[in-house]
Each structure stands twice: as C-alpha cells, then as structure tokens.
Amino acid sequence: MTTPTRKRRRTPAKEQTWNIPQLEERGFSRSQQRLLVVAVSVIGVLVSAVVLAFVIGSMGNDFVPGRATAAAISTQPRPDAYRGWVSPKLFSPIAQSKADPAPLTLKDVFAEKVLKEGTTTLKLAATKLNADCSAVVWGQGLADQLAQAGCTQAARGVYASADGRYVAQYTLLNLRDTASADALVQSLTTMHRGGWTRPLESGRARFRSGGYTEGSGHAMGHYAGLVWIGRADGAEPGARDDFVSLSLAVRGAEKAVFRRVVAAAPAS
Structure with a gap:
C-alpha cells in the first residue's frame, strides 16, 4: 500500500510594507x-x-x-493627520506685515501660562523665539517655503495638560502677507509628511517618539499658526479623548494676534 503523500502547507507571504x-x-x-x-x-x-x-x-x-x-x-516627528484654514476677513487689518511692524515677543504670545477649554487645562512648559525660521522646522521644502514667504520670526510654546494625558505645541510664524500665510497652511495639507515644525524640548511635555499626533494650520492675516497635539503616551485618541477641545485650548495663544488686529484697525 502506498503511503499518502502529506501536502506541505504553504506559508503565507509576508505582507509588503509600502513606504517609499x-x-x-x-x-x-x-x-x-x-x-x-x-x-x-x-x-x-x-x-x-x-x-x-x-x-x-x-x-x-x-x-x-x-x-x-x-x-x-x-x-522626524510629524502629525498623522492635518487640516489647514485660510485667513478670515476679520484679519484684513494685518494682511500685510508692514501694517503690523512690531516684532513678536514671547511675553506677548505666551502671556497666559494656563489655557482652558471645557474640561481641558493646559500648562505652559517651555517657550522659544527664533529669528531664523528654518531652524524650527525640518524638511528643506518647508524651509524654502518659509524663506519665500518672508518669515522673520517663529515663536513656539509647548504645553502639558494638567492631568498629564496630553501634549500640545503652538507655533506662530510671522510672514510677509496673507497670501503667503494662506499658501503655507494649504500646502501643508500634503507636504506635512515631508516637513513640519520641530518639537520644543521640555522635560514636562514631550511627544512620544512614533506616537500618533494631529496638526492644523491657521492663517491669520500675515501670521500662520501651527497646532500640534497628541496623547502623552502616543496612543491614538479614544472615545474619552476630546482633541477638539485640546486644539481650541492651545489656540488660546492666538489672542496675541487678535490684539494686533485691534491695534492696526482704523478708528471707527
């Protein structure tokens, strides 16, 4: 009697990782x-x-x-998801940097050490102001775009939530005009994968390497604000995570821009 030949099981091929x-x-x-x-x-x-x-x-x-x-x-760390918004009309008084010549200061942008939105409370952990905008980003394409946009200042502030659950960073870029700011936040819709802001070093607030984060860009006259948020443990947001409130909280730094609109607006 012939012994049946046992068929060898085919080992499934390893799934190809597409990452060019x-x-x-x-x-x-x-x-x-x-x-x-x-x-x-x-x-x-x-x-x-x-x-x-x-x-x-x-x-x-x-x-x-x-x-x-x-x-x-x-x-290099970068957001896994990004959205950009062009400048609303209310920022038209500061559409040109020449209409708002006073340079940014850390005391101006990050005047409030605690920011709140709903149940989210953020505490300022570190700040830094750079005159060389290329020094605060990675990706040559983004650095080139900032140079073309006439970027003269980049103010960064990193926050940790009061419960230690979240990390948030806000970067305010001082550009030439609204057209430059609009172009920047729109181009980052796809280009954020090849260039983004560098994380500000802080022992109290730090993005987890390889963790999930989200970003957004907001043009405001000749300024562009970049929001970067994530969980401190790097995990993706769950049902209990309110990233909307987290984003709105860190955007409290934009009050400095609103004050400049009031200062530049003609008297009624």
Missing part, C-alpha cells in the same frame, strides 16, 4: 504608493528607484531628491 520616502514626501499615502507601483508594473516598466523618480517628475512636481533624505522622512 520620495512618494511619501509628496503626499502619497501607503495605499497610493502601492497602486502607483502596481500600475507601473502592469505597463511593463521595471520598478526601480530611477523609474519611480521619473514617474514622480512626470506628474509635474518639483521634487528634488536631495531635499529630504530617507532617514529624515522616516524618523
């Missing part, structure tokens, strides 16, 4: 990267670094491979 730095910097999600590579394969083109660079260039992007190294893209 050049594509990620240009705003492609991992699923979009996979679709792009599959599309290139279907038409019979060998998938290689050279081919991918050509495909990216053919889409009309001005990406320069040297702008951000693979290491920088994969290790």
Whole structure:
C-alpha cells in the first residue's frame, strides 16, 4: 500500500510594507504608493528607484531628491493627520506685515501660562523665539517655503495638560502677507509628511517618539499658526479623548494676534 503523500502547507507571504520616502514626501499615502507601483508594473516598466523618480517628475512636481533624505522622512516627528484654514476677513487689518511692524515677543504670545477649554487645562512648559525660521522646522521644502514667504520670526510654546494625558505645541510664524500665510497652511495639507515644525524640548511635555499626533494650520492675516497635539503616551485618541477641545485650548495663544488686529484697525 502506498503511503499518502502529506501536502506541505504553504506559508503565507509576508505582507509588503509600502513606504517609499520620495512618494511619501509628496503626499502619497501607503495605499497610493502601492497602486502607483502596481500600475507601473502592469505597463511593463521595471520598478526601480530611477523609474519611480521619473514617474514622480512626470506628474509635474518639483521634487528634488536631495531635499529630504530617507532617514529624515522616516524618523522626524510629524502629525498623522492635518487640516489647514485660510485667513478670515476679520484679519484684513494685518494682511500685510508692514501694517503690523512690531516684532513678536514671547511675553506677548505666551502671556497666559494656563489655557482652558471645557474640561481641558493646559500648562505652559517651555517657550522659544527664533529669528531664523528654518531652524524650527525640518524638511528643506518647508524651509524654502518659509524663506519665500518672508518669515522673520517663529515663536513656539509647548504645553502639558494638567492631568498629564496630553501634549500640545503652538507655533506662530510671522510672514510677509496673507497670501503667503494662506499658501503655507494649504500646502501643508500634503507636504506635512515631508516637513513640519520641530518639537520644543521640555522635560514636562514631550511627544512620544512614533506616537500618533494631529496638526492644523491657521492663517491669520500675515501670521500662520501651527497646532500640534497628541496623547502623552502616543496612543491614538479614544472615545474619552476630546482633541477638539485640546486644539481650541492651545489656540488660546492666538489672542496675541487678535490684539494686533485691534491695534492696526482704523478708528471707527
């Protein structure tokens, strides 16, 4: 009698991790990267670094491979989600920096050491003001855009919630005009994957490496405010986490901008 041959179980192939730095910097999600590579394969083109660079260039992007190294893209902290808002009309009195020439000060922007919104209470942990805007961001593309926008100051403040559950950072950028501020917050909708603000170092408030965070950009006349929030443990928000109130709380720093609108508005 012939002994039945035992069929060997097929080991499932390890799932491919799609994380191509050049594509990620240009705003492609991992699923979009996979679709792009599959599309290139279907038409019979060998998938290689050279081919991918050509495909990216053919889409009309001005990406320069040297702008951000693979290491920088994969290790630098950045928000997992981002939204941007252009400047409302109420900031028209400070649409141009020349209408609001007084430089920012830390005492002005971060005058309040405690910010509250609903049940969320944030306590200021550290502040820093830089005249070199490129020093507070990573990603050459973002640094170049700030230079083109005439950025002269970047004020950062990092907060920890009173219960130690959350971390929040606010960055206020002093730009040339509203058009520059609008363009910045809109471009970051995709470009935040390849460039973002650097976290302000503090022993009391720190973003967890590799943790989940969210960001938003708010143009206000010739200023652009960047909000960055997350849980202190790096976990994604759950049912008990109110990121809306957290974002509104840290935006209390924007009172400094409203005071400048009042100062620049013509007397009625």
